[in-house]
Amino acid sequence: MAVFVYAENINGVYKKAAFEAVSYAKAVADQAGDTVTAITVNPTDSSDLLYKYGASNVINIKDEGLKNFSAKAYAQAVSEVANGNVIVFPHTTDASSIAPMLAIMNGSSLITNVLEAPESLSPFQVKRKAFSGKGFMHAKSEGAAVILTVSQNAFGVKENTVSGSEEVKNLSVANEDTKVISHEQSSGKLDLKEAEIVVSAGRGLKGPENWGMIEELANVLGAATACSKPVSDIGWRPHNEHVGQTGKAISPNLYIAVGISGAIQHLAGVNSSKTIVVINSDAEAPFFKSADYGVVGDAFQIIPALTEKIKALKG
């Protein structure tokens, strides 16, 4: 049972989600008594980084036509080199756009938002996230070939160095239907879905001018910033920071919620965070029921003080 994994890179550099997907693929391969082959497109990073998480073979696709992302062209490329029973993807925006197209091309089953190593290989059965984090589903594949997308920060990155070898494949996939016109990347900002720590704030902050203290706390912690839905609806913060049922679902190690009431739709996107800290002036705020640690009080006093104390801890 050959196990393949799509190792996503961004501008040639592997994402943390790629290492997590390789770690996951290695667990599946160990269960099956087989090895992992990683597939990657135009990387600049060394394949050593993938051997480190358990890929013993790396197929390095070189293709000028794939310089720009196209779900269809990428699915075509992966389909040309992957001929295994299991193909693992991270559940990132790009990978979860490729996976459904590939599933149709290959006639495979597709199970998305996977959380844990498989419960069984034959038939293939695995636990996945459902109902926006309000429940779990044990999904069974009806066919032998299965494509998975692994929910970010769920399985974790696990070092497992193997000796590996790299094979370069020169492909030239047709990429004519879509053309990238412009590409804006805000540099230096931590990716919200990959972040281990997220500092998030809601309407309790009163206005966009008060986000400086949230960013400062995030900086000190090496965290990404997020917000509740009304905050991005009013335009205090960009849409891509909105977390929840209709925004991004995240599962960092630490989620700090400041001035957020904890409505069910907000919780849906964040309740798989490992540790939740809630700071709210209203002792009755529903979020306290879903928190590990809580402080009842005014964010405008607590956040600057907390930032100083964490600075002191970090020395």
Place this chain on the structure above:
Amino acid sequence: MKILVCISSVPDTTSKINFTADKSAFDKNGIQWVINPLDEFALTKAIKLQESQGATVTVINVGDTATEPVIRKALAIGANDGVRVNLDPKDSYSTAKEIAAVAQNGGYDLILCGKESIDYNGGSVPGMVAQLLNQPFVNASVGLDVNGNEATAVREIEGGKETISVKLPAVIAGQKGLVDEKDLIIPNMRGIMSARTKPLQVVEPTSSEVKVQGVSYDSVPPRAAVKLVAADNLDELVRLLHEEAKVI
């Protein structure tokens, strides 16, 4: 221009999610059904194109008779007509296959979807439909313009945005940002009245093949009671995060 909008009928966002006693299925008792919130962005975008470019908007849902109220709601919002494929779908693949079968002969220039439904969170139907129809696919779209037989879509990428031109016909999966939240259309009385007489065609499914089955379901285990720390004792919070939770 002809637009097909895929809508799914999902539990209202405030729903408590419960499973049947044997944990084999989602418990539908007492659930209110709504148009999947991410599909609402796609539907509103389609109505805007109907207004600005004279497009016709057809909504499609794969579901049993219980989903007709959400189709009627989409008609009240402004879609011209609706199609229901008479199948209680069991997985993303069977849903996508039925949508593609209807789309195949419909001559649609654009198929709009929400990027995932908030019930089973498959996020798979739009890409599968695109591939079944051999059309280009843009996911996580936060902006869209149509100009003749070409569209310009903005898609969200990690840490940024990308603007792409796409040859039509194409499948675009949208999310918040495709239209502004404040522009989402709430049906008015005239819309609701006219929706009653708009055509809603029911077609039989082409197959019942599924690729993935939900064998059982679990609820999320509750968290232990919150530990409250006094606002003037933040050293204790820092200590707990550092020593107990070991997250900083």
